[in-house]
Amino acid sequence: MPTPDEYLRTVPSGILCDFRDKVFSQDFIEENSSLFLTSNWAILLISKLESFIKEKGSAGDPFIITLSPPLSPLVQPRRVDPDAQRRIVVHATQSDPPIAIKQETDTDIGISGDTFNIGRNSSPVVKQEDASINILVAHRTSTGVRTHVTVDNGRENIEILDSDDNVARDEFAGDDVSDGGDASTLVASDWDMEMEDLTFDAESLYLDNDIEDLALDSDELLHNGARVPSRTVWIDPGLTSEVCDQTTSITCEVTVDRTEYLSEIPSYWPVPRIKTAYVMDLRDPKFDFCDAKGNLLAADALIKRKDQDSSKGPTGHGDSTPKLTIFTGQPIECYRSHLRCSGFTCYEAIDPSLVPTECFELGPASLETLIAAQIKSRITEASSANHFTLIFFFIIHDKVCDGVDSKGQPCTGTPILKTTSFTPFIGCSAWSPQWRSHRLLKIPSNVDNELLTQLFDGQGLPTAMQTCTRIVPAHIGSRMKLCTYPHQSDGQRSKMAHIDCPASRTIFVPVDPALRMVCIIPNIESPHNHPLLPATKTAHEVSRLYHECVKAHGVVGATVKSVENASTMKILMNGKTPSIFNPALHLTRKKQTMIHKDKLQQFPSGLGLSGVFDVCQKDVNKPLTEQYIHVIETTEAGGILVFTFVPFLLSLIHDTVSFQVDTTFKHTVGDLKEIEFTIWFAPVLRAVTIARVYSDRSTRKQYQAVFDGIQQLTLQHTGKPFCFKRLSEGGNLLTMGVDLEAAQVLGAGDSFLLTNQPAYSGIHTNDPEEIIQYFICACATHVSCGICDFQGLLTKDDYKRIKAVSHIKSEEALVEFEAWIQSLNIEKITNWWAHKKMHCWMLPTIIQSQSKIHHHNWTITDTSTNMNESQHKWSNGETRTQLALAEAIITARRVDERVASEILDALKTGVLQTSRNDILIRMGRSVTRAIKAGEKAWEAEEAKAAKEITNKKKKKGRQSVKNSAESSSSGRVPSAKSKAREAAFPYPPAVIWNQSAQLWSDDAAKAITPQLCADTSTPSNCFLAETFNPVTANVTAGAVEPNLPFPIDFHQPEALLPVASSLRVTLEMQTLYDSLTFEESIDNFLANFGPYDGTGI
Incomplete structure (x- = not known):
């Protein structure tokens, strides 16, 4: 009993088509056409298929019998005389005699490259013939169906034999096959016949495979137009081709002397010296590429994309559609596209030795010569003082002056060489004492001032190269107007010229998109006029593989460096780097473009605030505890705020006594910067970022909105207020660490003033600057950094004294310190002290003796915001820096959610991330650092x-x-x-x-x-x-x-x-x-x- 797969191979495709049309609706078949490209869909319906065959045969309904073995690549279909009369004999069972079906009318028998069909129609008369007919040829197809071809009174008959009919091996040596034909490959399409009383037994469809295929020697194959390995040299590795040296008519107007069948799409196409048609079958799934909308790309689009020689011309959809038989043997309607090479771009005085007059074959010598010449030019450039001077001269003349006058008009001056008593520099011709905001540029050290003076004086540099080696492909050269290398001795830029190429070709593509085949016919009379150029275009398969690498790495936050360093890259590219895998991936710009394309697919609205809105909309449908982007709002001053946090991490604010706030500028690009809220979570001995707020400005009102929003969201998510113990009943926070940014401190004062409960706190004030003094501690490190500039202005002892400002112990000592500052009579230091005195809240946040924070609370508070600064560095290391807003938020979300999971697990298991973070060890490390710092000082x-x-x-x-x-008398x-x-x-x-x-x-x-x-x-x-x-x-x-x-x-x-x-x-x-x-x-x-x-x- 055969397997289902073996059984399906014996069932004619016509029966399968009828069975498919009966089981499935036409709409379903059209929507899922790819499902029916093979017969695998029928495996699950074998029993129904057998019943269908029996019912159909019992009803006497004739079948369309289609045998579908692939055409042997070495045997071409035989051309049949259309005037010949044929008959077909079908064996239904073992016991029944063969039924001869006689065709009375003249029929044009169609030949298919890979199928054999017995068509049916109602008009011709079919009658039974005697089975005693002389056998000329008996042949077995690759699917096991054996046939006899006989001639009776000048009429040719094809007999399909039953599996039990035995045929002697010597009967397979008939002349009919030697003439180039194969009876199993004949297609009787559009036959007008009516099959009467034709029935099939299901068991008779199981055909045996006992007889071997017919073998032909090489001479017969060549004589009959068989395919043999081609001698064409291809640049692409792994690309092979077979050629059929036989004159073939492509259209009524086009005939070729040979047909070459390619296994892959080449990157470079030769121009043959004899008329040749290149044929490719792109029905393999590896050639299925889609555009951005998911539509399958046409076959010719794949060829144009991979071809390193850009071409231009119509797609042929608006032209006539000839019918070609070269693909399958049947006439197939095709689009015809006439394309012409786009040429190249180069300097007007290109080195003539690099540009051949005619280029037919794909010899690598021309490409190697071009690369060697370009390398030599680069070496010459790096060792020439003239080159650096001319390049600098180009740059300063290409850039315009940034000066703008009082009316807002830009400067129209030109660069000039100015000389002071020390060194020359580049200035602007429009400079005047009344308008000083013009260009001022220092001359680089690798630019010769004397040579530069010659150029400004109009004198040339005689050693400039007169010829050029730069040849740019047309797909990028059209944007180049001037050559980057200095060729003219007068310092003028050399113009790039576009050179047309006479090479052209015609591409035939079937109109039916399911038939992904291509026939390309180059114009042998017009070869290329340029050498092979470096492969800078990325084919679809290369782009698809790189996109897979990006997605495996993760689209969010992906960069060229991070993708190439990922382990997934080496796996997908077989251990190779992208540049080694494909030359086009040397270009960083191409890889950046592909990564950006993947990001736009994930964020259709962009990576800015619009993309954040999309992510926020997705978060809305999640439970409150799983949301991360909670609020996107605009402030009264027109600012934008984005509040992000993991609710569990925000709830940790109730288990600490202090928090620190600071802005980090490296995480994002653009106007919105990240404000990070950090605490020390003692239960697991680690610093934790509990919230991240993104703000586009740093004003007092904006910071007030930040703290107001944090308070509201904390109460909403935790049910407890975000407040200070000194101001509000039930508060747990003692202090807030800041880096002394005035807008941030005052915004916090405006916000937390509203939380003050005078009946509980005893603080009766409406002044934010006074309320600040009860909970703000300034970072001593930031205060000390502001004093470092005074070191060169003071003696050693005076410098030590001013750095100890935060250790002033009393009001009397403060008065004495102020008097000493004034006695120094140094303007810079006097202004520094005046700034501290101007803000009544500043000194109390710096000096403990002036603060209103309880002495005990001040003591247990960190004197610096190093914890927050270290969290900046740690977070940036986990998420990377300079990210777009949407990427920054998503990468930070991953980090925060991971931290939340780790803390929950540590609280559950009791196993901490590190046990060396307790107070003893941290203080010991701090003392050690202080000792080392003292020793170094x-x-x-x-x-x-x-x-x-x-x-x-x-x-x-x-x-x-x-x-x-x-003074010595001897002068010794x-x-x-x-x-x-x-x-x-x-x-x-x-x-x-x-x-x-x-x-x-x-x-x-x-x-x-x-x-x-x-x-x-x-x-x-x-x-x-x-x-x-x-x-x-x-x-x-x-x-x-x-x-x-x-x-x-x-x-x-x-x-x-x-x-x-x-x-x-x-x-x-x-x-x-x-x-x-x-x-x-x-x-x-x-x-x-x-x-x-x-x-x-």
Whole structure:
């Protein structure tokens, strides 16, 4: 018993069509035409199909029998004499004799490339004939149906044999097949016959496959127009073709000498030297590509898209529709499109060696020559000073001046070269003392000023290249008007010219869109006039694969870099990068365009506020706990606010005592920036962003609307108010951390003033600036940053004092500090203090002694907003930066929903993300950071002090040597030998102790390394580096030297006598390397350090 699939292969397609039309409505068939392209739909209806065949046969209703084996690629259909009379004999059962069906009238038998049909009609007379007929040919089709072809009195008869009829193998060697025919491939379309008393037994349709196919040798195949592998060279890997060297009539006007069948769509098309028709069958599903609306693209559109030589011409829909038999053997109505190559764009003086006069075959040599020439040009450009100068000259003349006069009219001036006493620059010819807002451009370092001066003076640069290697395809070259390379010595831009190409071709496409076949006939008399150009066009299959990579990565937030770094990219592209997978994907711009297209498909209204509205509309249908975009509103001042949060995270505000607010500017592009609300959630030991608000402006009214909205939404989603413990009964919040943005602070004051309950708080005020002082803490880091600019204006001690402004302990100390600020008489510092005093709320948010926040509450509040700043960085790392508004909100939503899930899971399981975030460890890390910062600051001060002393010594040394040489009677100067000693040991000898003077010398061992000598026999001027490090040692007045664990007191030299005796510093070290006398060194020391005061430095 055959399987359903084997059974279906024996059922003629005509029977299947009748069965399909009976089971399904015509509308259903038309709407689901793709379902009936194969016979798989009938597998589930086998039993009904068998019943249909029996019923149909029993009723005597003749069938349209269609055998549908694919035409062998090596056997072409035989042309049949239309005057021949034929008859067909069909075996119904084993016992019944064959029934000969005689065709009395002349019939034009149609031949199909892949089907064999027995048609039926009512007009001709069909009568039974004797079965004893001479057999000329017996042949078995690929589906197992065997036939005999006989001739009776000049009439040809085709007999379809029963499966049990045995035919000798030698009977398959008839001349009928050798002539190029195959009886199984004949199509009797439009036959006028009537089949009387023709019945089919269902079992008789199971045909055996015992007889092998007929085999022909290669000579017979060539003689009969068979396909053989083509010798055409194709550039595309994996593309093969077969050729049939037989004259074929395409239309009544067009005939070709050979037909070539292609397996794929090529990127480059040759121009053959003999008349050739290129045929492609694009019915494979891999060629099914749709446009943006989901409509299947026409076959010729696929070819045009992949062809690297752009073409222009009509689609042929408005032209006549010839009928071609080259596709299936039957006349098929086709559109005819005449296309012409669009040519290329290049510099008017293109290098002639790069442009061939005729280009027929697809030899890669021309492309390789072009690439090599362009590479050589780029190397030349990078090593030419003229090139950089000319390019800069082009740029400044292409850009217009941004100046606008008082009437709003733009500047019409031209760039000019101006020279100051220091360096030349580019200015504007329309500049005047009354109108100064013109261009001012510094000349880059890689631009030669002298060459630039020559160009402005009208002189040329003789080394400019006169020819060009840049050839641009027509699909992008039409937008190029000027060449980017400087060719003209006078500094003028070179124009690009469009060159037409004479190559043309005709494309035939069936009118029926289901027949996805194409026939292309190039004009052999008009080859291309340009070389092969780099493959910069992306074919549909490449675009589709890249779009799949983008979707696998995730469309929202996708960038070229993120998509290419995704693991899914390597999987879909077989481990290759996009640029290696296809040359066109080298172009970043193309990949950006495809990603943007995917984003627009997901956000039809765009990625801005309109796209956010669409997402918000989808959220409305979700439960309140699953919504993320809650409010999109406009403020009274015309601003826009978008409130986003996960309701569970917002509810955490009731389990904390403080929150921080700050605006981050990196997450989004455009006017709407993100305001982030952050808390420290102690139950899971992590910082959490509980809400994100997007605002397009930073005004006091806008911030008031932000805080008002947060309060309303918190009450709506949690049932509890968002309020401060100091102001409202039932409040839990103690403080709010800010970075001292005035509009934000005042907006918070306006909002939370309304939550004040005087009967509970005891605060009777309607002033927002006063209410602020009860809950706002300014970030000490931001305050300190504003003071850093004063470092160069103050002494070291004064700078330290002003940085400690937040530690003022009393009102008296504040008054004293203000008086000291005024005494400095430095305008910049005076203005800074005036700004702090102008806002009555500012100093109370900075200085704890001036704040109205309870001392305990101030103490447990972070002195900085580092937590909020770190959340900015963490969030941006999770979502990426510079995103469109819709992308920013959706990526932030993913992060917030994931955080909410993690917190819920941690609260349920008791397993925290990290256990090293408790107070002990965090405070320990903070102390460690403070210690390290102090050490670095101290090392920096020491290095700075050492550098200053070294610079002073060098300056004095040069002056002393000069004076010594001038005053010396001999004019002697330090010898080369002494200079060599100084170079080998850069720390010159100096007296650190003088027995007679009972004082330390100038540098007090800062510049020497004395040896600890055990006796007086130690050579003088000997040094041991390990004894004393002169760079790191702190041996200034009163300091503790590492080798001397006690302070050095200059007023009690007797205490140092044991030290002096142990050091045994000889008197030969009394003179400094800079020729200072001992007395001069003492005076220099006292002038620099003064007497020791006992406190140390």
